[in-house]
Amino acid sequence: MTATMRKYIIKRLIYSAFIAWGIFTVTFVLLRIGPSSPADRYLATMGAGKGDIEEIITALETRQGLDKPIYVQYVDYVTNLLHGDWGWSFSTSMPVMDLIRIHWIYSFQLILLSMIFAALLGIVIGIYSAVNQYSRIDYLSTFFSFVGISIPNFWLGIMLILIFSVKLGIFRTYYDTSLPVFSFENLKNLVLPVITLGTGSMAAYTRYVRSSTLENLKKDFVRTAKAKGLPERTIIWRHVFRNAMLPIVTIIMFDLSGVVFGGAYLTEIIFGIPGLGQISFNAIFAGDYAVVVAVTLIGAFITLLFNLITDISYTFLDPRIRYE
Amino acid sequence: MNRLAKYYWSRLKRNRLAVAGMIYIIILILIAILGPYFTPDPNKVNFAEKNIPPIGFSIKQSYYDAKKGEFTTVVVHGNLEHPLGTDDKGRDLLSMLVSGARVSLYIGILATGVAILIGAVIGVSSAYFGGAVDNVLMRFTDIMMTFPFFLLLVFVVFIFGQSINLIILIIGLTGWTGTARLVRSEALSIRTREFIQAAIVLGADSKRIILRHMIPNVISVIIVIATLSIPGVILAEAALSFIGLGDPTVASWGRILNAGQDTLDTTWWVAVEPGILLFLTVLAFNFLGDGLRDAFDPNK
Amino acid sequence: MHSIRTNDLLTVENLKTYFYTPEGILKAVDEVSFSLKEGECVCIVGESGSGKSTLALSILKLLDESARIEGRVAFNGKNLIELSEDEIRKIRGNEISMIFQNPQSSLNPVMRVGEQIVEQMINHKRMDKKEAKSKAIELLREMGIPDAEKRFGDFPHQLSGGMKQRVMIAMALSCNPKIIIADEPTSALDVTIQAQILDIFKRLKQKGISILFITHDFGIVSVIADRIVVMYAGRVMEKGTAVEILRNPEHPYTVGLLDCLPGTSEKDRLAYIPGTIPSLIEPPEGCVFSPRCRFRFDACSKTPPEYPVSDVHSVACFLFSNEVNG
Numbered sequence: 001m002t003a004t005m006r007k008y009i010i011k012r013l014i015y016s017a018f019i020a021w022g023i024f025t026v027t028f029v030l031l032r033i034g035p036s037s038p039a040d041r042y043l044a045t046m047g048a049g050k051g052d053i054e055e056i057i058t059a060l061e062t063r064q065g066l067d068k069p070i071y072v073q074y075v076d077y078v079t080n081l082l083h084g085d086w087g088w089s090f091s092t093s094m095p096v097m098d099l100i101r102i103h104w105i106y107s108f109q110l111i112l113l114s115m116i117f118a119a120l121l122g123i124v125i126g127i128y129s130a131v132n133q134y135s136r137i138d139y140l141s142t143f144f145s146f147v148g149i150s151i152p153n154f155w156l157g158i159m160l161i162l163i164f165s166v167k168l169g170i171f172r173t174y175y176d177t178s179l180p181v182f183s184f185e186n187l188k189n190l191v192l193p194v195i196t197l198g199t200g201s202m203a204a205y206t207r208y209v210r211s212s213t214l215e216n217l218k219k220d221f222v223r224t225a226k227a228k229g230l231p232e233r234t235i236i237w238r239h240v241f242r243n244a245m246l247p248i249v250t251i252i253m254f255d256l257s258g259v260v261f262g263g264a265y266l267t268e269i270i271f272g273i274p275g276l277g278q279i280s281f282n283a284i285f286a287g288d289y290a291v292v293v294a295v296t297l298i299g300a301f302i303t304l305l306f307n308l309i310t311d312i313s314y315t316f317l318d319p320r321i322r323y324e
Numbered sequence: 325m326n327r328l329a330k331y332y333w334s335r336l337k338r339n340r341l342a343v344a345g346m347i348y349i350i351i352l353i354l355i356a357i358l359g360p361y362f363t364p365d366p367n368k369v370n371f372a373e374k375n376i377p378p379i380g381f382s383i384k385q386s387y388y389d390a391k392k393g394e395f396t397t398v399v400v401h402g403n404l405e406h407p408l409g410t411d412d413k414g415r416d417l418l419s420m421l422v423s424g425a426r427v428s429l430y431i432g433i434l435a436t437g438v439a440i441l442i443g444a445v446i447g448v449s450s451a452y453f454g455g456a457v458d459n460v461l462m463r464f465t466d467i468m469m470t471f472p473f474f475l476l477l478v479f480v481v482f483i484f485g486q487s488i489n490l491i492i493l494i495i496g497l498t499g500w501t502g503t504a505r506l507v508r509s510e511a512l513s514i515r516t517r518e519f520i521q522a523a524i525v526l527g528a529d530s531k532r533i534i535l536r537h538m539i540p541n542v543i544s545v546i547i548v549i550a551t552l553s554i555p556g557v558i559l560a561e562a563a564l565s566f567i568g569l570g571d572p573t574v575a576s577w578g579r580i581l582n583a584g585q586d587t588l589d590t591t592w593w594v595a596v597e598p599g600i601l602l603f604l605t606v607l608a609f610n611f612l613g614d615g616l617r618d619a620f621d622p623n624k
Numbered sequence: 625m626h627s628i629r630t631n632d633l634l635t636v637e638n639l640k641t642y643f644y645t646p647e648g649i650l651k652a653v654d655e656v657s658f659s660l661k662e663g664e665c666v667c668i669v670g671e672s673g674s675g676k677s678t679l680a681l682s683i684l685k686l687l688d689e690s691a692r693i694e695g696r697v698a699f700n701g702k703n704l705i706e707l708s709e710d711e712i713r714k715i716r717g718n719e720i721s722m723i724f725q726n727p728q729s730s731l732n733p734v735m736r737v738g739e740q741i742v743e744q745m746i747n748h749k750r751m752d753k754k755e756a757k758s759k760a761i762e763l764l765r766e767m768g769i770p771d772a773e774k775r776f777g778d779f780p781h782q783l784s785g786g787m788k789q790r791v792m793i794a795m796a797l798s799c800n801p802k803i804i805i806a807d808e809p810t811s812a813l814d815v816t817i818q819a820q821i822l823d824i825f826k827r828l829k830q831k832g833i834s835i836l837f838i839t840h841d842f843g844i845v846s847v848i849a850d851r852i853v854v855m856y857a858g859r860v861m862e863k864g865t866a867v868e869i870l871r872n873p874e875h876p877y878t879v880g881l882l883d884c885l886p887g888t889s890e891k892d893r894l895a896y897i898p899g900t901i902p903s904l905i906e907p908p909e910g911c912v913f914s915p916r917c918r919f920r921f922d923a924c925s926k927t928p929p930e931y932p933v934s935d936v937h938s939v940a941c942f943l944f945s946n947e948v949n950g
Binding site for chain 1: 341464468470471472476478479480482483555562563567569581584585588595599606611614
């Protein structure tokens with residue numbers, strides 16, 4: 001690693017920290033300008049028989065530090081988050097951190113398997129399509145990638161349940177939480193959810209990989225490789241593939257943060273997978289803000305982390321990169 | 325139609341899928357506007373006509389016959405009166421879907437409008453002023469982009485309430501980041517072109533340069549983003565409704581779908597039909613957006 | 625007479641390369657014939673759009689499927705045009721190498737230059753990696769690249785344009801080819817670097833490697849050409865030994881081209897040929913140059929055959945037909 005590279009990475013780290021601070025601030029502002037949590041209100045009315053409702057609300061706010069000046073609240077909020085004290089989930093009666101520790105693995109396995117599914121198929125089909133441009137398979141894959149991009153994933157999930165579970169009975173309609181996460185049965189458990197979550201991304205990657213490969217196939221260095229007498233397979237996988245994948249890395253990372261988190265949220269709800277999406281969904285309806293904020297923050301931080309990884313991985317993937 | 329529009333239209337015409345998408349969208353808009361005047365009341369509950377399948381399908385239904393005092397099974401056929409069937413409360417699905425089209429398109433177009441407006445203003449200002457303004461705006465965009473959009477949407481809708489106009493506003497306020505970035509980069513590339521440079525040299529003031537030169541030139545980018553954003557918004561609203569966070573007073577496609585999910589084993593069509601419409605609508609916008617992008621692309 | 629009586633290594637006969645486009649048939653190369661002998665340098669000269677690059681690519685069948693190639697490219701007793709993709713691949717980079725105009729884009733930006741040189745040797749000569757690497761470094765050194773061991777591990781963007789073109793030449797030489805086709809290899813380079821690269825080509829010629837050099841620049845032609853083929857709108861206008869054509873150009877087009885060179889015109893201002901190169905899709909009837917030709921007359925409505933001027937020089941122009949000259 002060169003000195004410029006190290007400097008660049010440090011710069012990126014500092015920038016990420018800045019964005020993280022921005023994220024803290026935005027959630028803090030949202031929480032403060034929103035009406036107070038319905039759960040707090042509920043607790044307050046519960047206690048209202050024993051005294052004045054306003055008094056109880058004030059007492060609750062004091063306990064939560066809401067009587068302090070806004071900047072103190074803000075500093076407290078950020079320091080608590082940094083210390084790993086992410087609050088108390090009263091709908092499940094445990095610290096938010098513990099709740100996340102129990103449930104993250106379900107989201108992780110779903111997202112990981114979906115990404116592998118989407119990336120592998122998307123890259124292979126995309127390259128095949130590009131190399132055989134205007135062939136029947138190219139038209140088919142282009143058409144189906146449009147279909148895949150356009151199909152609402154929550155609806156796809158329901159249709160898969162309708163066809164494969166309700167009508168054909170091949171898979172369970174519901175995710176079986178009693179199975180151990182690392183088991184073959186669990187893999188079968190995840191087939192429909194992974195297709196539900198992965199199809200849209202796969203279709204999008206197919207299109208991007210196809211156009212990126214086509215663009216690179218036209219480049220002069222491909223003609224050079226051909227003039228060198230290299231076999232087509234070598235030209236595609238050694239010369240074109242590496243160049244074509246550069247923009248794809250960013251797209252996958254971007255997709256992962258945007259589409260996949262939203263999609264995973266819905267997929268977990270449809271199939272009853274007890275991941276972070278499901279718990280934050282339940283928390284929303286229970287008015288358990290601490291959990292919702294925590295999951296939102298985790299989503300944002302993972303995005304941030306992936307952006308950072310993308311940028312840094314570019315320093316290895318693309319030798320031309322300039323470190324500004 | 326001016327000459328430029330004619331030129332782009334002649335290019336767009338060549339893409340058959342895009343034209344098909346456009347025709348679909350025009351028909352859908354007409355149905356959304358005029359349809360409710362021709363279809364029966366979508367909210368009319370009629371238990372005597374519940375669970376009727378669409379035309380061409382039949383299902384077995386058992387019910388308790390009070391006269392005989394036992395359960396009997398009858399075969400229910402789809403009929404012309406309810407060509408797309410009815411739900412478990414006997415409401416006509418065609419009517420529900422037609423009024424749902426109105427809701428979904430309304431949200432899609434309006435929220436996209438808000439998002440594009442914010443994105444375009446931020447993008448163009450960022451590109452035009454550059455320096456510190458650019459830095460602040462783009463860092464803010466970065467922060468906004470980092471949030472998981474759907475989670476944020478769910479959270480904010482839950483905090484601030486489930487009304488249709490609020491949902492539009494929130495999607496608009498959170499969905500502008502991509503537009504801002506694209507418009508900025510497009511405007512930046514325009515800024516370096518000769519005619520803008522010439523305008524600056526000739527002493528045109530900044531408002532004039534933005535209005536007269538930059539905006540018209542990023543319009544093609546904006547049209548493409550808008551066309552490709554509308555389906556995303558429609559889907560976001562459908563997803564919100566689907567998980568029960570939509571506006572409870574209006575029947576969007578997502579809400580019908582949500583209701584249908586619970587009765588998959590009996591009235592499967594209630595979940596299938598709005599999904600097909602959602603899918604076709606999104607597909608049509610994607611085809612059209614893709615076609616427009618190619619038509620505007622001078623390199624194609 | 626400057627002619628080396630050796631065998632023809634490469635013979636191009638009646639080569640036609642047509643592109644079938646929606647607008648019509650584009651005749652990029654039409655009925656071109658010439659030959660290349662061992663150890664000589666033939667320059668194909670013409671303006672941009674004259675089909676000279678397409679000609680170069682046609683020889684190794686490097687064009688995409690939209691191109692239809694007909695005719696004969698005889699090399700080692702085989703007609704390259706009729707070879708299968710697998711067969712011609714064994715010749716590309718191995719017996720006939722190619723060097724392109726823009727070294728900037730012709731090298732793969734994400735591969736180390738060394739890797740790009742050795743892969744050809746491993747592919748064609750079944751060398752092991754170590755052997756190929758030492759040969760590559762040796763070649764880089766021969767090309768005048770300082771610190772060759774270190775440069776071997778560089779990425780293309782770390783090298784200057786001239787260095788990149790040296791790498792391209794090293795790459796082309798790596799399998800000891802008999803022929804090198806160079807398509808405007810110096811056009812993208814600074815003038816001082818051009819001279820250095822031309823020196824390398826002169827050295828290659830001395831080593832007995834045949835060179836087919838594509839260029840629009842008569843300055844370069846005068847430095848390295850043994851024989852010259854002048855092309856215009858896909859057709860050969862004039863061909864012959866360099867000495868003859870440079871001293872005694874006959875075709876009105878060649879005369880015009882040479883007049884365009886600064887310092888060769890009799891008048892003070894720079895000369896030019898009026899008009900532009902015609903569309904290759906519907907080229908003019910008869911002689912393709914006639915619309916721009918000062919000497920055009922009735923006969924030019926037919927396509928002129930090649931008329932010999934001397935035994936080493938011929939011209940495709942009716943001015944030199946015996947009937948006309950009487």
